[in-house]
Amino acid sequence: MSQPVKLHWNKLAHSGEITRTFRDIIHEKSPGGYHYHDFHEVFRVEKGRGIHQINGQFHPLTEGQICFIRASDTHAFRGTSADGLTLLNISMHPDLSPPKILQDPMAGKPKPLPELFNEEIEMPPIWHPPAKIMPEVSHVFRHFINGYRDSLALRLFIHGLADLYRAGDKQITDIAPEWLSDAFLCLEFSANLQIGVQAVVQSSGRSLQHLNKECKRYFGKTLGDIVSARRLQLAVRLLELEKANISEIAQECGYASVSHFVRKFKAAYGQPPLRWRKHRSVIVRG
Structure with missing residues (x-):
């Protein structure tokens, strides 16, 4: 060979x-x-x-x-x-x-x-x-x-x-049905993230009560918790781009104010967005 x-x-x-x-x-x-x-x-x-x-x-x-x-x-x-x-x-x-x-x-x-x-x-x-x-x-x-x-x-x-x-x-058998997973695809668009929970409700065609029940069953979280996590995921992606400022990111991700965004981000990642961005930049560039 x-x-x-x-x-x-x-x-x-x-x-x-x-x-x-x-x-x-x-x-x-x-x-x-x-x-x-x-x-x-x-x-x-x-x-x-x-x-x-x-x-x-x-x-x-x-x-x-x-x-x-x-x-x-x-x-x-x-x-x-x-x-x-x-x-x-x-x-x-x-x-x-x-x-x-x-x-x-x-x-x-x-x-x-x-x-x-x-x-x-x-x-x-x-x-x-x-x-x-x-x-x-x-x-x-x-x-x-x-x-x-x-x-x-x-x-x-x-x-x-x-x-x-x-x-x-x-050997977990409770796997989320495809309709439930697909309902969250709408959150890939920032306009729907800004709307939040109601965008997923409309995408799924189910009631908010039914969605919350199924989210708790399959994901162990409420619909609101999942939407909040997706907003933070988008925030991380925007922070990695190192272009948008904090107020632009907060608005893009659907937060009513910068202070609300900073509070949520710090609770999830242990530090404010700007400090996270600086730390991440050091890690990526080595």
Whole structure:
């Protein structure tokens, strides 16, 4: 076998890009080249079957499986089904590996690192999500692919996968119905965030009472709590851009006043927005 090829992020990605996403169909007669990289990636088998050659070992791949590839891993793919092996690949900036994202103290108290994103073990695990959470896993991937692909979106994607991996381990069966998850898609538009709870009520077509009941059942939070969290997520994204001032961010995120925004942000992240922005800038730039 020829020597593996090293892929470099600065040659693969455009300047300023946080993630790169692509689909690839790999056939038996045209296998993917043996390679490694200076960045991390997550791939999901969307269709077909194949073989994953990684770190000198061979593992079968089937539809639905997910794997985290570390920068230290050397691997290649080969399709074995008639229509080939269809992979969805999400590559991420070297400074934003899943373990770093999950253990970032700025995101709150870190939870134990799930086995899926363990960098210390010799072979990365291949996860086949249980059937009961597969729709939610698909939703997490779809939401990331179809939405923003900035650092906040990547963090939400990784945290979402980690939570579902833990849920699969615990065999949790109460997974939110698609209509409930889809109701919150309206909050991707700042105009709806400014409206808040009523925008989600209108999007869902259900009553506020029913929405609150279902949110408590599936998410353990009220609708108002979830809207507040989404506002803060947008605030974080705007703060990372280092362009908008605090009053503009407060207005964009639907807060009635700057003081209200600062109070809510400090309660969630432990420090005022400007101090958070300064601290984050130091972390990102190293």
